[in-house]
Amino acid sequence: MKPTLKTTWLQTLNRRTPLGWLQLSHEKSRLLVAIAGIAFADILIFIQLGFQGALYDSNTALIRALDADIVLVSPSAKNTQNLATFPRRRLYQARDIEGVESAQAIYSGVIQWQNPQTQLEANIQVVGIDPDQIAFHLPEVNDQLDTLKIPQTVLFDRKSRGEYGNVIAQVEQGNRVSTEVDGKTVEIRGLFELGASFGADSFLMTSQQNFSLLFPRRSSGSVSLGLIDVAPGQNAETVAIALRSYLTEDVNVLTLEEFIAKEQAYWSTESPIGFVFGLGATMAFVVGVVIVYQVLSTDVNTHMQEYATFKAMGYRHRYLLSIVFEESIILAVLGFIPGALLSIGLYRLAAHATSLPLILTVNRAILVFILTVIMCLMSGAIATQKLQAADPADMF
Secondary structure (H helix, E strand, O other), X not given: OOOOHHHHHHHHXXXXXXXXXXXXXXXXXXXXXXXXXXXXXXXXXXXXXXXXHHHHHHHHHHHHOEOOOEEEXXXXXXXXXXXXXXXXXXXXXXXXXXXXXXXXXXXXXXXXXXOOOOOOEEEEEEEEEOOOOOOEOOHHHHOOHHHHXXXXXXXXXXXXXXXXXXXXXXXXXXXXXXXXXXXXXXXXXXEEOOOOOOOOOOEEEEEHHHHXXXXXXXXOOEEOEEEXXXXXXXXXXHHHHXXXXXXXXXXXXXXXXXXXXXXXXXXXXXXXXXXXXXXXXXXXXXXXXHHXXXXXXXXXXXXXXXXXXXXXOOOOXXXXXXXXXXXXXXXHHHHHHHHHHHHHHHXXXXXXHHOOOOXXXXXXXXXXXXXXXXXXXXXXXXXXXXXXXXXXXXXX
């Protein structure tokens, strides 16, 4: 049977002496330093990308939880923590469009509140909903809608940032916890789970009537968001186009996916936080390139006479390059493993300290591994320039 190209390549690979590994493992202290340097660069990239991902996830959590197909929002709204208002009558007008099944209002605002446990003040986002309608894909909230009808009653986010252990324990036992929100007394009678964000330490869910008590200067005719449900069998994109043509310019019509994309775009391009995390990841990549280059450059200089001997024996320059690139791949793999493992622990530590959704996902791990390989290959490509100077005459 005639051997295939794949079989021939594998046989050649099996017969090939692993010079790259032999050179790296010969100086074990240098190898360990290189692995530590790459792991450090990977950890920096993981942390920067992790916080960047947490920035997007935490600030879109409220949007992703909405039970709606289309969202109405003011053109002046910057993000979900800074939602401008628009006239409530736009919701009534939206119901005139064919394909719209229902339209309801959401009120939102950031306010100072007093931590019932520590008595310290913190920023908290209050969301007012109609307790007679389903506004969120949050089972805990939907099961307690009747509770929200009680005056001065709120539901508290158990994943809030700060010390709330005793408060959560008391509420879970069925006790009521009183505190002050902007000088007004409210009672926490239930819990739900959403999570803190970069803009707010927590969320409070309440009724539209209770929201008006907490924000007396806000008119009930000015809403923060409008939730549009499309009738069964109708296409959300088609209905959204009809709404844009029908409604005035004081309201933007977005599908839920477009609203999420708009929020992410704000934090990635308009907010300095997103730029800082992106810059941090880029600088970590550059640091990794420098570290690996120093290791490979030193290795090439140390074995310059051996490379010159290979040339004198008739080996081509590309063979010498393959040795350096082999070292690059080995360093990438060996450096990535401890970097990823340590990053998992750091993610958990940071998530506990900040109450942000820091999770090392498979996609992020694959991305960082690819970046690590590119980082090492770039360093190897720069270091191989010195191989041009490997002259057989240097042996004598």
